Amino acid sequence: MFSWLRSLRAGPRIPDAAWQATLERYRFLAELPAPEAARLRELTALFLRDKRFYGAKGFVITDEVALAIAAQAVLPVLHLRGGLTWYDDFVGIVVHAEEVVARRRVTDPAQVVHEYDEVIAGEAMENGPVTLSWKAVLDSGSTAGTGYNVVIHEFAHKIDMRDGAVDGCPPLPAGFAGAPSANAARAAWLAVLKPAYDDFREQTILADRFGAEAPWLDDYGAVSIGEFFAVACEAYFVNRQRFGADFAPLLALFDKFFKPRRG
Template sequence: MFGWLRKRRARVDIPDALWNEVAGRFPFIASRPPHDLARLRELSGEFLASKEFNGAGGFVITDRVALSIAVQAVLPVLNLGLDWYDDFVGIVVHADEVVAHREHTDEDHVVHHWDEVLSGEAMDQGPVTLSWRDVEEARESADAVYNVVIHEFAHKLDMRDGRADGCPPLPSRAARRHWIETLEAQFEAFREKVAIAERFSGEPTWLDPYGATAIDEFFAVACEAYFVRRERFAQEFPPLVPLFDSFFQPARG
Protein backbone atom coordinates (compact mmCIF):
# COMPACT_ATOMS: atom_id res chain seq x y z
CA MET A 1 0.00 0.00 0.00
CA PHE A 2 1.94 2.99 -1.40
CA GLY A 3 4.99 1.57 0.38
CA TRP A 4 4.48 4.04 3.22
CA LEU A 5 3.72 1.26 5.67
CA ARG A 6 7.23 -0.05 5.11
CA LYS A 7 9.11 3.23 5.09
CA ARG A 8 7.78 6.37 6.73
CA ARG A 9 8.31 9.54 4.73
CA ALA A 10 7.21 13.17 4.78
CA ARG A 11 4.71 12.71 1.97
CA VAL A 12 3.26 9.93 -0.16
CA ASP A 13 3.52 10.41 -3.91
CA ILE A 14 0.02 9.74 -5.24
CA PRO A 15 -0.04 8.21 -8.74
CA ASP A 16 -1.90 10.25 -11.35
CA ALA A 17 -4.31 7.44 -12.24
CA LEU A 18 -5.28 6.86 -8.60
CA TRP A 19 -5.67 10.58 -7.89
CA ASN A 20 -7.85 11.14 -10.95
CA GLU A 21 -10.02 8.14 -10.10
CA VAL A 22 -10.60 9.11 -6.47
CA ALA A 23 -10.81 12.90 -6.81
CA GLY A 24 -13.09 12.53 -9.81
CA ARG A 25 -15.47 10.31 -7.89
CA PHE A 26 -16.59 13.02 -5.47
CA PRO A 27 -18.31 16.01 -7.13
CA PHE A 28 -17.53 18.37 -4.25
CA ILE A 29 -13.83 17.57 -4.82
CA ALA A 30 -13.72 17.38 -8.61
CA SER A 31 -15.50 20.74 -9.03
CA ARG A 32 -12.87 22.67 -7.06
CA PRO A 33 -10.51 25.07 -8.86
CA PRO A 34 -7.10 23.79 -9.99
CA HIS A 35 -5.18 25.49 -7.16
CA ASP A 36 -7.44 23.83 -4.59
CA LEU A 37 -7.00 20.43 -6.24
CA ALA A 38 -3.23 20.80 -6.26
CA ARG A 39 -3.23 21.71 -2.58
CA LEU A 40 -5.63 18.86 -1.77
CA ARG A 41 -3.33 16.39 -3.50
CA GLU A 42 -0.31 17.70 -1.62
CA LEU A 43 -2.04 17.60 1.78
CA SER A 44 -3.53 14.17 1.06
CA GLY A 45 -0.02 12.85 0.49
CA GLU A 46 1.16 14.33 3.79
CA PHE A 47 -1.91 12.98 5.57
CA LEU A 48 -1.29 9.47 4.26
CA ALA A 49 2.30 9.62 5.45
CA SER A 50 1.37 10.76 8.95
CA LYS A 51 -1.61 8.51 9.75
CA GLU A 52 -1.96 4.79 10.34
CA PHE A 53 -4.91 3.02 8.70
CA ASN A 54 -6.23 -0.19 10.21
CA GLY A 55 -8.98 -2.40 8.83
CA ALA A 56 -11.32 -3.89 11.44
CA GLY A 57 -12.77 -7.37 11.23
CA GLY A 58 -10.64 -8.36 8.27
CA PHE A 59 -11.41 -5.28 6.18
CA VAL A 60 -8.52 -4.63 3.77
CA ILE A 61 -7.10 -1.11 3.44
CA THR A 62 -6.31 -0.49 -0.22
CA ASP A 63 -4.76 2.58 -1.82
CA ARG A 64 -8.20 3.69 -2.99
CA VAL A 65 -9.69 3.29 0.48
CA ALA A 66 -6.92 5.30 2.13
CA LEU A 67 -6.94 8.08 -0.45
CA SER A 68 -10.76 8.32 -0.47
CA ILE A 69 -10.64 9.02 3.25
CA ALA A 70 -7.60 11.29 3.07
CA VAL A 71 -8.89 13.65 0.39
CA GLN A 72 -12.17 14.20 2.25
CA ALA A 73 -10.47 14.52 5.63
CA VAL A 74 -8.07 17.23 4.48
CA LEU A 75 -10.79 19.31 2.82
CA PRO A 76 -11.74 21.14 6.05
CA VAL A 77 -8.08 21.98 6.79
CA LEU A 78 -7.15 22.84 3.21
CA ASN A 79 -6.21 26.38 4.25
CA LEU A 80 -5.53 25.66 7.92
CA GLY A 81 -2.88 22.95 7.68
CA LEU A 82 -2.52 19.41 8.96
CA ASP A 83 -1.32 20.57 12.39
CA TRP A 84 -5.00 20.62 13.31
CA TYR A 85 -4.95 16.82 13.13
CA ASP A 86 -1.75 16.24 15.06
CA ASP A 87 -3.50 14.93 18.19
CA PHE A 88 -4.03 11.45 16.73
CA VAL A 89 -2.52 8.91 14.36
CA GLY A 90 -4.97 6.02 14.01
CA ILE A 91 -7.86 5.66 11.58
CA VAL A 92 -9.93 2.49 11.97
CA VAL A 93 -12.06 1.46 9.01
CA HIS A 94 -14.94 -1.02 9.22
CA ALA A 95 -16.64 -2.51 6.20
CA ASP A 96 -20.01 -1.19 7.37
CA GLU A 97 -21.71 0.38 10.36
CA VAL A 98 -20.69 -0.93 13.78
CA VAL A 99 -22.56 -1.45 17.03
CA ALA A 100 -20.97 0.31 20.00
CA HIS A 101 -21.86 -0.79 23.50
CA ARG A 102 -22.48 2.21 25.72
CA GLU A 103 -22.60 2.60 29.49
CA HIS A 104 -23.57 5.62 31.57
CA THR A 105 -24.06 6.16 35.29
CA ASP A 106 -26.68 8.80 36.04
CA GLU A 107 -26.85 11.16 39.01
CA ASP A 108 -28.71 8.53 41.02
CA HIS A 109 -25.82 6.10 40.43
CA VAL A 110 -27.96 3.92 38.19
CA VAL A 111 -25.92 2.32 35.41
CA HIS A 112 -27.56 2.35 31.98
CA HIS A 113 -26.45 0.08 29.12
CA TRP A 114 -27.43 0.41 25.48
CA ASP A 115 -26.21 -0.27 21.94
CA GLU A 116 -25.61 2.47 19.40
CA VAL A 117 -25.20 1.94 15.66
CA LEU A 118 -22.38 4.09 14.31
CA SER A 119 -21.15 5.02 10.85
CA GLY A 120 -18.25 6.90 12.39
CA GLU A 121 -16.79 8.17 15.64
CA ALA A 122 -14.07 10.63 16.62
CA MET A 123 -12.35 10.25 19.97
CA ASP A 124 -10.84 13.20 21.81
CA GLN A 125 -7.05 12.75 21.61
CA GLY A 126 -7.76 9.38 19.98
CA PRO A 127 -8.48 7.64 16.69
CA VAL A 128 -11.20 8.19 14.12
CA THR A 129 -13.47 5.27 13.24
CA LEU A 130 -15.26 5.15 9.88
CA SER A 131 -17.62 2.90 7.97
CA TRP A 132 -16.21 2.29 4.48
CA ARG A 133 -19.69 1.86 3.02
CA ASP A 134 -20.58 5.36 4.17
CA VAL A 135 -17.27 6.78 2.96
CA GLU A 136 -17.67 5.22 -0.46
CA GLU A 137 -21.27 6.41 -0.82
CA ALA A 138 -20.29 10.06 -0.28
CA ARG A 139 -20.81 10.67 -3.98
CA GLU A 140 -24.36 9.39 -3.98
CA SER A 141 -25.17 11.07 -0.65
CA ALA A 142 -23.79 14.48 -1.64
CA ASP A 143 -27.24 15.83 -2.56
CA ALA A 144 -28.45 14.82 0.91
CA VAL A 145 -25.34 16.53 2.35
CA TYR A 146 -24.30 13.42 4.21
CA ASN A 147 -20.55 12.93 4.54
CA VAL A 148 -19.23 10.80 7.38
CA VAL A 149 -15.56 11.78 6.88
CA ILE A 150 -16.15 15.52 7.03
CA HIS A 151 -18.51 14.98 9.97
CA GLU A 152 -16.01 13.08 12.10
CA PHE A 153 -13.07 15.31 11.24
CA ALA A 154 -15.18 18.38 12.07
CA HIS A 155 -15.55 16.83 15.53
CA LYS A 156 -11.75 16.60 15.67
CA LEU A 157 -11.47 20.34 15.00
CA ASP A 158 -14.16 21.07 17.59
CA MET A 159 -12.39 19.00 20.26
CA ARG A 160 -8.97 20.59 19.77
CA ASP A 161 -9.53 22.69 22.89
CA GLY A 162 -10.78 19.71 24.91
CA ARG A 163 -14.45 20.70 24.64
CA ALA A 164 -17.05 19.26 22.28
CA ASP A 165 -19.19 22.39 22.14
CA GLY A 166 -19.39 23.21 18.43
CA CYS A 167 -16.65 25.82 18.66
CA PRO A 168 -13.10 25.09 17.47
CA PRO A 169 -10.21 26.99 19.11
CA LEU A 170 -10.38 30.66 18.18
CA PRO A 171 -7.87 33.49 18.65
CA SER A 172 -9.80 35.52 21.23
CA ARG A 173 -12.62 35.41 23.76
CA ALA A 174 -14.55 37.89 21.65
CA ALA A 175 -14.28 35.63 18.61
CA ARG A 176 -15.39 32.65 20.66
CA ARG A 177 -18.35 34.55 22.12
CA HIS A 178 -19.47 35.68 18.67
CA TRP A 179 -19.10 32.15 17.30
CA ILE A 180 -21.13 30.54 20.08
CA GLU A 181 -23.88 33.19 19.97
CA THR A 182 -24.25 32.84 16.20
CA LEU A 183 -24.12 29.05 16.17
CA GLU A 184 -26.51 28.66 19.12
CA ALA A 185 -29.09 30.91 17.46
CA GLN A 186 -29.00 28.80 14.30
CA PHE A 187 -29.01 25.60 16.33
CA GLU A 188 -32.13 26.58 18.28
CA ALA A 189 -33.93 27.59 15.10
CA PHE A 190 -32.96 24.29 13.53
CA ARG A 191 -34.13 22.32 16.56
CA GLU A 192 -37.52 23.99 16.28
CA LYS A 193 -37.81 23.06 12.60
CA VAL A 194 -36.89 19.46 13.36
CA ALA A 195 -39.46 19.31 16.17
CA ILE A 196 -42.17 20.65 13.89
CA ALA A 197 -41.24 18.14 11.17
CA GLU A 198 -41.21 15.19 13.57
CA ARG A 199 -44.14 16.02 15.84
CA PHE A 200 -46.52 17.83 13.53
CA SER A 201 -45.70 16.37 10.09
CA GLY A 202 -44.04 19.59 9.02
CA GLU A 203 -41.67 19.95 6.09
CA PRO A 204 -38.55 17.79 6.55
CA THR A 205 -35.37 19.74 7.14
CA TRP A 206 -32.72 19.84 4.42
CA LEU A 207 -29.98 19.32 6.97
CA ASP A 208 -29.77 15.96 8.75
CA PRO A 209 -32.10 16.04 11.80
CA TYR A 210 -29.32 14.39 13.79
CA GLY A 211 -27.84 17.87 14.02
CA ALA A 212 -30.63 18.77 16.44
CA THR A 213 -29.42 16.34 19.12
CA ALA A 214 -26.59 18.56 20.42
CA ILE A 215 -24.76 21.69 19.38
CA ASP A 216 -21.52 19.81 18.63
CA GLU A 217 -23.48 17.53 16.29
CA PHE A 218 -25.09 20.57 14.69
CA PHE A 219 -21.62 21.98 14.00
CA ALA A 220 -20.45 18.70 12.43
CA VAL A 221 -23.58 18.33 10.31
CA ALA A 222 -23.36 21.98 9.24
CA CYS A 223 -19.75 21.41 8.18
CA GLU A 224 -20.88 18.56 5.95
CA ALA A 225 -23.24 20.93 4.15
CA TYR A 226 -20.75 23.81 4.06
CA PHE A 227 -18.16 21.73 2.21
CA VAL A 228 -20.44 19.55 0.10
CA ARG A 229 -23.25 21.96 -0.93
CA ARG A 230 -22.02 25.45 -0.11
CA GLU A 231 -24.54 27.36 -2.26
CA ARG A 232 -27.56 25.62 -0.74
CA PHE A 233 -26.00 25.94 2.71
CA ALA A 234 -25.75 29.69 2.19
CA GLN A 235 -29.46 29.82 1.37
CA GLU A 236 -30.47 27.76 4.40
CA PHE A 237 -28.05 29.19 6.99
CA PRO A 238 -26.81 32.60 5.78
CA PRO A 239 -25.36 33.70 9.16
CA LEU A 240 -23.12 30.63 9.28
CA VAL A 241 -21.35 31.23 5.98
CA PRO A 242 -19.27 34.26 7.08
CA LEU A 243 -18.75 32.58 10.45
CA PHE A 244 -17.35 29.42 8.87
CA ASP A 245 -15.43 31.40 6.25
CA SER A 246 -13.67 33.31 9.01
CA PHE A 247 -12.36 30.04 10.40
CA PHE A 248 -11.84 27.77 7.39
CA GLN A 249 -10.44 30.62 5.26
CA PRO A 250 -11.57 29.41 1.82
CA ALA A 251 -9.52 30.69 -1.11
CA ARG A 252 -11.06 33.48 -3.10
CA GLY A 253 -11.47 33.46 -6.83
Protein backbone atom coordinates in the same frame (compact mmCIF):
# COMPACT_ATOMS: atom_id res chain seq x y z
CA MET B 1 7.87 14.63 19.37
CA PHE B 2 10.26 15.14 16.42
CA SER B 3 7.51 16.72 14.33
CA TRP B 4 10.27 18.67 12.59
CA LEU B 5 11.68 15.37 11.33
CA ARG B 6 8.37 14.46 9.67
CA SER B 7 8.47 17.73 7.76
CA LEU B 8 11.70 16.62 6.09
CA ARG B 9 10.03 13.57 4.56
CA ALA B 10 7.96 14.05 1.44
CA GLY B 11 4.55 12.47 1.20
CA PRO B 12 4.02 9.50 -1.12
CA ARG B 13 3.36 10.21 -4.77
CA ILE B 14 -0.34 9.74 -5.50
CA PRO B 15 -0.74 8.10 -8.92
CA ASP B 16 -2.69 10.21 -11.40
CA ALA B 17 -5.23 7.46 -12.13
CA ALA B 18 -5.99 6.90 -8.44
CA TRP B 19 -6.34 10.63 -7.79
CA GLN B 20 -8.66 11.14 -10.75
CA ALA B 21 -10.80 8.18 -9.66
CA THR B 22 -11.19 9.77 -6.22
CA LEU B 23 -12.22 13.10 -7.73
CA GLU B 24 -14.75 11.41 -9.98
CA ARG B 25 -16.37 9.56 -7.09
CA TYR B 26 -16.44 12.61 -4.78
CA ARG B 27 -17.44 15.37 -7.16
CA PHE B 28 -17.31 18.14 -4.57
CA LEU B 29 -13.53 17.60 -4.53
CA ALA B 30 -13.35 17.84 -8.31
CA GLU B 31 -15.12 21.23 -8.17
CA LEU B 32 -12.22 22.88 -6.33
CA PRO B 33 -10.30 25.55 -8.28
CA ALA B 34 -7.00 24.27 -9.70
CA PRO B 35 -4.71 25.85 -7.04
CA GLU B 36 -6.87 24.44 -4.22
CA ALA B 37 -6.99 21.03 -5.89
CA ALA B 38 -3.19 20.99 -6.09
CA ARG B 39 -2.95 21.95 -2.42
CA LEU B 40 -5.47 19.24 -1.54
CA ARG B 41 -3.39 16.61 -3.33
CA GLU B 42 -0.22 17.78 -1.59
CA LEU B 43 -1.76 17.66 1.89
CA THR B 44 -3.46 14.34 1.16
CA ALA B 45 -0.05 12.81 0.45
CA LEU B 46 1.27 14.15 3.77
CA PHE B 47 -1.80 12.84 5.58
CA LEU B 48 -1.19 9.39 4.11
CA ARG B 49 2.43 9.62 5.21
CA ASP B 50 1.60 10.36 8.84
CA LYS B 51 -1.59 8.40 9.56
CA ARG B 52 -2.10 4.67 9.97
CA PHE B 53 -5.16 2.84 8.68
CA TYR B 54 -6.48 -0.31 10.35
CA GLY B 55 -9.15 -2.59 8.94
CA ALA B 56 -11.60 -3.91 11.56
CA LYS B 57 -12.79 -7.54 11.55
CA GLY B 58 -10.78 -8.48 8.50
CA PHE B 59 -11.63 -5.45 6.38
CA VAL B 60 -8.79 -4.83 3.94
CA ILE B 61 -7.40 -1.31 3.62
CA THR B 62 -6.80 -0.73 -0.08
CA ASP B 63 -5.29 2.31 -1.76
CA GLU B 64 -8.82 3.35 -2.73
CA VAL B 65 -9.97 3.27 0.89
CA ALA B 66 -7.03 5.21 2.29
CA LEU B 67 -7.02 7.81 -0.48
CA ALA B 68 -10.77 8.45 -0.32
CA ILE B 69 -10.68 9.02 3.42
CA ALA B 70 -7.50 11.09 3.37
CA ALA B 71 -8.66 13.47 0.63
CA GLN B 72 -11.94 14.20 2.37
CA ALA B 73 -10.31 14.53 5.79
CA VAL B 74 -7.90 17.14 4.45
CA LEU B 75 -10.62 19.35 2.95
CA PRO B 76 -11.59 21.14 6.22
CA VAL B 77 -7.97 22.08 7.02
CA LEU B 78 -7.02 23.05 3.47
CA HIS B 79 -6.74 26.74 4.35
CA LEU B 80 -6.41 26.63 8.13
CA ARG B 81 -3.23 27.98 9.62
CA GLY B 82 -1.29 24.96 10.79
CA GLY B 83 -2.86 22.69 8.21
CA LEU B 84 -2.54 19.06 9.25
CA THR B 85 -1.34 19.97 12.75
CA TRP B 86 -5.04 20.23 13.59
CA TYR B 87 -5.00 16.43 13.41
CA ASP B 88 -1.78 15.77 15.29
CA ASP B 89 -3.49 14.40 18.42
CA PHE B 90 -3.97 10.98 16.82
CA VAL B 91 -2.47 8.58 14.29
CA GLY B 92 -4.95 5.73 13.83
CA ILE B 93 -7.99 5.52 11.57
CA VAL B 94 -10.08 2.37 12.03
CA VAL B 95 -12.27 1.36 9.12
CA HIS B 96 -15.17 -1.10 9.29
CA ALA B 97 -16.80 -2.59 6.21
CA GLU B 98 -20.30 -1.68 7.39
CA GLU B 99 -21.82 0.36 10.21
CA VAL B 100 -20.22 0.11 13.61
CA VAL B 101 -21.98 -1.19 16.71
CA ALA B 102 -20.67 0.80 19.67
CA ARG B 103 -21.30 -0.31 23.23
CA ARG B 104 -22.42 2.62 25.39
CA ARG B 105 -22.45 2.97 29.17
CA VAL B 106 -24.06 6.03 30.75
CA THR B 107 -25.05 7.00 34.26
CA ASP B 108 -28.27 8.99 34.68
CA PRO B 109 -28.86 11.73 37.30
CA ALA B 110 -30.15 9.07 39.71
CA GLN B 111 -26.80 7.28 39.37
CA VAL B 112 -28.38 4.35 37.56
CA VAL B 113 -26.05 2.84 34.96
CA HIS B 114 -27.52 2.11 31.52
CA GLU B 115 -25.79 0.01 28.88
CA TYR B 116 -26.92 -0.19 25.27
CA ASP B 117 -25.68 -0.68 21.71
CA GLU B 118 -25.63 2.19 19.24
CA VAL B 119 -25.21 1.76 15.49
CA ILE B 120 -22.97 4.50 14.12
CA ALA B 121 -21.32 5.42 10.82
CA GLY B 122 -18.29 6.93 12.48
CA GLU B 123 -16.81 8.26 15.68
CA ALA B 124 -13.99 10.60 16.68
CA MET B 125 -12.29 10.12 20.04
CA GLU B 126 -10.55 13.01 21.79
CA ASN B 127 -6.79 12.33 21.63
CA GLY B 128 -7.69 9.01 20.03
CA PRO B 129 -8.49 7.38 16.72
CA VAL B 130 -11.19 8.09 14.19
CA THR B 131 -13.53 5.20 13.35
CA LEU B 132 -15.38 5.08 10.03
CA SER B 133 -17.72 2.82 8.11
CA TRP B 134 -16.44 2.26 4.57
CA LYS B 135 -20.00 1.88 3.35
CA ALA B 136 -20.82 5.33 4.72
CA VAL B 137 -17.66 6.77 3.16
CA LEU B 138 -18.69 5.36 -0.23
CA ASP B 139 -22.21 6.72 0.21
CA SER B 140 -20.72 10.19 0.63
CA GLY B 141 -19.95 10.17 -3.06
CA SER B 142 -23.65 10.33 -3.91
CA THR B 143 -25.19 12.16 -0.93
CA ALA B 144 -23.72 15.63 -1.36
CA GLY B 145 -27.18 16.88 -2.28
CA THR B 146 -28.36 16.17 1.25
CA GLY B 147 -25.20 17.59 2.77
CA TYR B 148 -24.09 14.22 4.11
CA ASN B 149 -20.42 13.28 4.54
CA VAL B 150 -19.26 11.03 7.37
CA VAL B 151 -15.55 11.78 6.93
CA ILE B 152 -15.98 15.54 7.16
CA HIS B 153 -18.36 15.05 10.09
CA GLU B 154 -15.85 13.13 12.18
CA PHE B 155 -12.89 15.33 11.27
CA ALA B 156 -14.96 18.43 12.08
CA HIS B 157 -15.30 16.91 15.54
CA LYS B 158 -11.52 16.62 15.68
CA ILE B 159 -11.21 20.32 14.90
CA ASP B 160 -13.86 21.15 17.51
CA MET B 161 -12.07 18.99 20.11
CA ARG B 162 -8.79 20.88 19.88
CA ASP B 163 -9.72 22.98 22.90
CA GLY B 164 -10.87 19.95 24.90
CA ALA B 165 -14.63 20.35 24.48
CA VAL B 166 -17.11 19.21 21.83
CA ASP B 167 -19.18 22.38 22.01
CA GLY B 168 -19.39 23.53 18.40
CA CYS B 169 -16.68 26.16 18.82
CA PRO B 170 -13.17 25.29 17.68
CA PRO B 171 -10.19 27.19 19.07
CA LEU B 172 -10.25 30.54 17.32
CA PRO B 173 -7.19 32.52 16.23
CA ALA B 174 -6.33 35.82 17.84
CA GLY B 175 -8.35 38.62 16.30
CA PHE B 176 -10.89 36.27 14.74
CA ALA B 177 -13.68 38.36 13.17
CA GLY B 178 -12.04 41.42 14.71
CA ALA B 179 -12.65 40.22 18.26
CA PRO B 180 -10.22 41.75 20.81
CA SER B 181 -9.82 38.56 22.83
CA ALA B 182 -10.30 34.80 22.70
CA ASN B 183 -13.38 35.08 24.91
CA ALA B 184 -14.86 37.74 22.64
CA ALA B 185 -14.14 35.62 19.58
CA ARG B 186 -15.91 32.65 21.16
CA ALA B 187 -18.90 34.84 22.07
CA ALA B 188 -19.09 36.15 18.49
CA TRP B 189 -18.95 32.59 17.13
CA LEU B 190 -21.70 31.29 19.38
CA ALA B 191 -23.83 34.36 18.71
CA VAL B 192 -24.17 33.03 15.15
CA LEU B 193 -24.01 29.27 15.70
CA LYS B 194 -26.41 28.93 18.63
CA PRO B 195 -29.43 30.66 17.02
CA ALA B 196 -28.91 28.50 13.92
CA TYR B 197 -28.78 25.40 16.11
CA ASP B 198 -31.88 26.44 18.06
CA ASP B 199 -33.83 27.01 14.84
CA PHE B 200 -32.66 23.70 13.40
CA ARG B 201 -33.59 21.83 16.56
CA GLU B 202 -37.05 23.40 16.54
CA GLN B 203 -37.55 22.35 12.90
CA THR B 204 -36.61 18.75 13.68
CA ILE B 205 -38.97 18.66 16.68
CA LEU B 206 -41.85 20.05 14.62
CA ALA B 207 -41.17 17.49 11.89
CA ASP B 208 -40.90 14.60 14.32
CA ARG B 209 -43.87 15.42 16.52
CA PHE B 210 -46.26 17.29 14.27
CA GLY B 211 -45.45 16.20 10.73
CA ALA B 212 -44.00 19.49 9.60
CA GLU B 213 -41.49 19.54 6.75
CA ALA B 214 -38.19 18.09 7.89
CA PRO B 215 -34.97 20.07 7.42
CA TRP B 216 -32.73 18.81 4.63
CA LEU B 217 -29.70 18.42 6.86
CA ASP B 218 -29.21 15.28 8.93
CA ASP B 219 -31.48 15.57 11.98
CA TYR B 220 -28.67 14.10 14.11
CA GLY B 221 -27.49 17.69 14.26
CA ALA B 222 -30.32 18.38 16.71
CA VAL B 223 -28.71 16.16 19.37
CA SER B 224 -26.34 18.87 20.59
CA ILE B 225 -24.65 22.04 19.40
CA GLY B 226 -21.46 20.04 18.88
CA GLU B 227 -23.24 17.62 16.56
CA PHE B 228 -24.90 20.53 14.79
CA PHE B 229 -21.48 22.05 14.09
CA ALA B 230 -20.28 18.78 12.55
CA VAL B 231 -23.44 18.33 10.48
CA ALA B 232 -23.25 21.95 9.30
CA CYS B 233 -19.61 21.46 8.30
CA GLU B 234 -20.62 18.49 6.15
CA ALA B 235 -23.04 20.62 4.15
CA TYR B 236 -20.71 23.62 4.04
CA PHE B 237 -18.02 21.60 2.27
CA VAL B 238 -20.10 19.37 0.00
CA ASN B 239 -23.08 21.56 -0.93
CA ARG B 240 -22.03 25.14 -0.36
CA GLN B 241 -24.75 26.68 -2.55
CA ARG B 242 -27.67 25.09 -0.73
CA PHE B 243 -26.04 25.58 2.65
CA GLY B 244 -25.52 29.27 1.93
CA ALA B 245 -29.13 29.70 0.84
CA ASP B 246 -30.48 28.30 4.10
CA PHE B 247 -27.71 29.26 6.52
CA ALA B 248 -26.27 32.52 5.18
CA PRO B 249 -24.94 33.78 8.55
CA LEU B 250 -23.25 30.42 9.18
CA LEU B 251 -21.74 30.43 5.70
CA ALA B 252 -20.14 33.80 6.40
CA LEU B 253 -18.92 32.63 9.80
CA PHE B 254 -17.44 29.40 8.44
CA ASP B 255 -15.76 31.31 5.61
CA LYS B 256 -13.96 33.46 8.16
CA PHE B 257 -12.67 30.36 9.92
CA PHE B 258 -12.12 27.78 7.18
CA LYS B 259 -11.08 30.20 4.42
CA PRO B 260 -9.39 33.10 6.22
CA ARG B 261 -8.11 35.87 4.00
CA ARG B 262 -4.35 36.13 3.98
CA GLY B 263 -2.85 39.51 4.59
